[in-house]
Amino acid sequence: MSTLAVSGLTKTFGGVHAIEDLSFEIRAATVHSIIGPNGAGKTTLLNLLTGVYLPNAGSIRLDGRELTGAPVHAFAAAGIGRTFQNLQVFFNMSALDNVMTGRHLRERCGLLPALLHTPGLARAERESRECALGLLRFLGLEAYADACADAMPYGALKRLEIARALAGEPRMLLLDEPAAGLNPTEAAEIAGLIRRLAESGTTVVLVEHNMRLVMGVSDHILVLDYGRRLSEGTAAQVRDDPRVIEAYLGAVDTRVAGHA
Amino acid sequence: MRASSRADARRAWWWATPRSGGIAALGLVVAVLPLGFANGYFYDVAIQAGLNSIICVGLNLLIGYAGQISLGHAGFFALGAYGSALLAARYGWPPSLALVTAVAGVALVAYCVGRPILRLKGHYLAMATLGFGVIVSIVLANDDRLTGGPDGMQVPPFALAGYVARSDHAWYAIVGACLLAAVWLAQNLVESPTGRALRALHTSEVAAAIAGIDCPRHKVNVFVVSAVFAAAAGGLTAYYAGFITPSSASFVRSVELVTMVVFGGMASTFGAVVGATVLTVLPQALTVLKEYELAVFGALLMATMVFLPRGVVPTLSGLLQRGTR
Numbered sequence: 001m002s003t004l005a006v007s008g009l010t011k012t013f014g015g016v017h018a019i020e021d022l023s024f025e026i027r028a029a030t031v032h033s034i035i036g037p038n039g040a041g042k043t044t045l046l047n048l049l050t051g052v053y054l055p056n057a058g059s060i061r062l063d064g065r066e067l068t069g070a071p072v073h074a075f076a077a078a079g080i081g082r083t084f085q086n087l088q089v090f091f092n093m094s095a096l097d098n099v100m101t102g103r104h105l106r107e108r109c110g111l112l113p114a115l116l117h118t119p120g121l122a123r124a125e126r127e128s129r130e131c132a133l134g135l136l137r138f139l140g141l142e143a144y145a146d147a148c149a150d151a152m153p154y155g156a157l158k159r160l161e162i163a164r165a166l167a168g169e170p171r172m173l174l175l176d177e178p179a180a181g182l183n184p185t186e187a188a189e190i191a192g193l194i195r196r197l198a199e200s201g202t203t204v205v206l207v208e209h210n211m212r213l214v215m216g217v218s219d220h221i222l223v224l225d226y227g228r229r230l231s232e233g234t235a236a237q238v239r240d241d242p243r244v245i246e247a248y249l250g251a252v253d254t255r256v257a258g259h260a
Numbered sequence: 261m262r263a264s265s266r267a268d269a270r271r272a273w274w275w276a277t278p279r280s281g282g283i284a285a286l287g288l289v290v291a292v293l294p295l296g297f298a299n300g301y302f303y304d305v306a307i308q309a310g311l312n313s314i315i316c317v318g319l320n321l322l323i324g325y326a327g328q329i330s331l332g333h334a335g336f337f338a339l340g341a342y343g344s345a346l347l348a349a350r351y352g353w354p355p356s357l358a359l360v361t362a363v364a365g366v367a368l369v370a371y372c373v374g375r376p377i378l379r380l381k382g383h384y385l386a387m388a389t390l391g392f393g394v395i396v397s398i399v400l401a402n403d404d405r406l407t408g409g410p411d412g413m414q415v416p417p418f419a420l421a422g423y424v425a426r427s428d429h430a431w432y433a434i435v436g437a438c439l440l441a442a443v444w445l446a447q448n449l450v451e452s453p454t455g456r457a458l459r460a461l462h463t464s465e466v467a468a469a470i471a472g473i474d475c476p477r478h479k480v481n482v483f484v485v486s487a488v489f490a491a492a493a494g495g496l497t498a499y500y501a502g503f504i505t506p507s508s509a510s511f512v513r514s515v516e517l518v519t520m521v522v523f524g525g526m527a528s529t530f531g532a533v534v535g536a537t538v539l540t541v542l543p544q545a546l547t548v549l550k551e552y553e554l555a556v557f558g559a560l561l562m563a564t565m566v567f568l569p570r571g572v573v574p575t576l577s578g579l580l581q582r583g584t585r
Binding site: 050071075076089097111128 | 445448449451452453454455456457459460462463464466467468469470471472473474475481485527
């Protein structure tokens with residue numbers, strides 16, 4: 001059971017406190033959403049949780065294992081996968097190769113076997129290919145398998161990033177605005193996918209502005225504002241928290257807030 | 261269904277994509293080519309083209325696939341050449357053992373140089389590799405007790421198990437076989453998890469690292485592999501020519517190698533072979549133009565980059581694929 005424990009996390013850029021003394025825990029096999037107004041520090045937090053940024057203070061532990069300060073690929077090896085808000089697809093590869101690259105941690109990457117194309121490597125490549133094709137099918141992308149990524153539509157690329165992240169069989173998957181730019185039908189498909197992942201035992205951390213999606217799938221929601229925890233709890237608890245309403249809509253007359 | 265039929269269609273372009281077909285075709289070309297050779301001069305140009313191709317196939321792994329620049333690969337070439345020459349000439353080592361030892365030594369040098377400088381990106385990496393190349397060329401030119409200085413040094417002929425390679429035919433066969441081996445190794449690497457890792461870190465180092473790819477390790481590995489290819493070609497060149505000078509490590513030579521890779525097509529092993537061959541043969545063919553030779557050569561290079569921006573092989577094979585779809 002993977003549990004992510006964050007304590008006292010702080011990240012500053014110059015004088016700006018992007019994340020300030022933040023502590024929380026994420027339980028295994030749940031859907032944990034992080035929401036907040038623009039600039040609240042959500043993407044900064046994901047970058048800290050994946051090792052892309054080095055925190056100024058605080059610690060990140062996965063199952064009690066200290067990850068703070070480790071290189072990005074070590075976070076990945078510990079079982080943390082993610083997608084990006086602004087696509088980071090490998091545009092110089094086919095969709096299939098993108099997903100196979102996501103399997104890097106599950107592949108043998110010795111230099112000599114690669115140069116000599118040993119039978120063992122050839123076998124592993126076939127297995128890897130089958131697995132990647134399975135994931136493309138799972139995300140409804142099988143038609144694009146051999147298409148170059150730069151020829152794929154936006155919605156398909158969003159799902160391709162998810163397929164690539166899943167290929168590494170992460171224990172915890174961080175999704176940065178997976179529904180941004182998608183139509184309601186596609187967003188509903190993403191919601192279904194997130195539920196299925198959580199049921200299969202993968203912990204999902206979701207950063208998203210689509211509130212219908214967030215409220216529908218989350219077991220637990222963390223609300224950030226100015227890099228601090230504003231509120232935390234189930235969808236219903238967070239929805240009724242006056243501080244959250246204030247942060248999103250500005251200071252509201254208590255009478256109006258009562259009706260909201 | 262659609263995806264698999266498209267894959268089949270692409271597989272039909274065996275010469276443009278991959279391993280088995282492409283190498284068989286290259287082997288055929290190497291075997292048939294001498295039928296059109298009128299004299300030893302043709303063999304000499306073909307051997308030079310083959311040796312340059314070996315370097316460029318390796319350099320393309322670094323530049324074309326991993327997206328890391330090197331303006332110092334002539335340095336590795338020269339170290340391979342001088343290493344082989346020194347061990348064979350001054351210490352009397354068997355030439356083949358001297359060659360293998362020199363290449364191994366260069367691999368070690370490349371690892372030690374690559375570890376710190378591959379943290380750099382873009383122009384800074386270009387400057388650092390350039391610096392390395394310049395240092396090698398200065399050392400070779402000035403340590404005249406060992407290397408003979410700017411005058412160069414004699415190299416004994418290549419011999420293996422009692423057989424001494426002297427004729428053009430023998431050298432053509434040796435270089436041809438080495439080129440095929442180089443292409444085979446490079447294509448194997450490209451189509452392995454390591455090859456995907458290199459292409460991935462070329463596009464987005466963050467996304468590659470998130471996928472679990474240890475970017476610094478893979479960069480250093482491919483740097484070493486490309487240096488090994490250059491050093492092996494350097495050793496062969498020394499034995500073939502029988503004489504080497506420090507100019508083999510010059511900056512101009514490094515730039516020439518990068519030009520060959522870019523001209524033939526980045527991220528295309530066969531493009532590297534085409535680029536190296538064309539840019540080796542073309543100056544020879546243009547000598548009939550006498551004083552206009554360099555101007556025409558430059559104009560051809562510019563025209564190619566304007567009209568075939570991705571390099572000769574990728575642009576042409578892309579056009580052909582689109583034409584048949």
